[in-house]
């Protein structure tokens with residue numbers, strides 16, 4: 001369910017900050033239901049918005065060092081203005097390498113040193129790394145405390161802050177340690193994206209395109225026309241893309257919260273993408289969204305190879321991602337990371353650790369066309385290896 005609420009007639013919220021219109025997407029999960037608020041100025045308004053839903057609760061902010069420099073002060077000022085008791089923030093290093101057990105252990109120490117109690121609420125201010133790490137810390141602290149997502153990347157606003165997948169990477173693979181733990185509220189401040197580097201924006205755009213590929217062909221048509229506006233900072237286009245993405249994800253999560261079936265569709269491109277990320281070593285050479293872009297192209301190429309999908313649809317996807325500026329093959333990784341083993345066999349070995357493996361067999365997310373993704377367990381390894389080899393060759 002979505003509503004758009006312009007707040008006061010002069011475009012200002014009760015606390016006087018500019019709103020520019022706030023859309024609300026509801027994630028319907030019974031007792032665990034929550035709102036995703038989307039619009040400019042929500043970081044500064046977070047204090048009031050959290051207090052409305054979780055009154056009188058002690059708060060603690062987790063963020064990363066880069067995000068802290070841009071957005072921590074306005075958040076803390078807003079929390080203080082709302083009269084919240086706020087502990088000293090926890091600040092972790094920026095980047096994917098932070099999403100690991102050692103850092104989780106430090107965060108747990110930090111939470112406990114600050115004297116959290118079961119009523120405490122963790123506020124995760126940042127991208128998917130802070131959201132996944134913070135959400136997992138909240139899931140296990142005192143056997144579970146509430147948390148609020150304040151996503152500051154496009155990727156986090158359209159994907160990672162929604163749906164309750166939390167966790168960290170392991171040396172065995174991506175996101176292999178974690179828990180389902182839903183946030184109580186998501187505040188997606190679209191103005192926060194103004195400070196986001198272009199490369200990070202593009203990485204998030206890959207997950208936006210993913211929703212079109214899964215089950216929203218009209219949305220993909222819209223992205224073909226308006227994708228450049230989304231990327232170039234058009235506020236209305238951005239807000240629309242984020243809202244539709246959140247609606248698409250919320251619908252799937254509401255139908256299958258813990259991924260017993262349908263939710264696997266949200267993994268389109270991820271079996272391939274996670275294998276690339278594992279071999280790349282979770283550094284800055286390959287961002288998650290970039291891996292997803294390459295992985296979606298491989299998933300469509302595999303679907304074409306198996307005679308399931310028109311080649312023209314795979315070409316439309318590849319062309320759109322490439323025109324946006326995203327990588328569409330794995331070939332550049334060979335040059336960027338020459339120490340890696342960029343062979344199909346090695347990537348297949350990473351894929352064997354995928355959480356969608358059942359009885360030793362992978363579940364692939366394939367497509368019969370744009371917006372027609374489906375789950376398939378009947379895929380010949382030779383076809384997968386051939387698609388990997390083609391992508392690695394460029």
Ligand SMILES: NC(=O)c1ccc[n+]([C@@H]2O[C@H](COP(=O)([O-])OP(=O)(O)OC[C@H]3O[C@@H](n4cnc5c(N)ncnc54)[C@H](O)[C@@H]3O)[C@@H](O)[C@H]2O)c1
Nearest residue numbers: 066094095127128129152153155159160165192195196288
């Ligand atoms: N839980 C889920 O459902 C889910 C979904 C998709 C992705 N993920 C995970 O999310 C992670 C990727 O998230 P991400 O792409 O947000 O990366 P990220 O959290 O590493 O953020 C990207 C970079 O941008 C910086 N940054 C964040 N917001 C900023 C802002 N407003 N201005 C300037 N800099 C800013 C960060 O400091 C970081 O350096 C991966 O670990 C991926 O596995 C999880």
Ligand SMILES: O=C(O)C(=O)C[C@@H](O)[C@H](O)[C@H](O)COP(=O)(O)O
Nearest residue numbers: 159163165174175263266267270355
């Ligand atoms: O929410 C989901 O479900 C997803 O699969 C969203 C993905 O974009 C995201 O990268 C997720 O973290 C992948 O989950 P995993 O279970 O494959 O690790």
Ligand SMILES: [Zn+2]
Nearest residue numbers: 207270288292
């Ligand atoms: Zn993803």
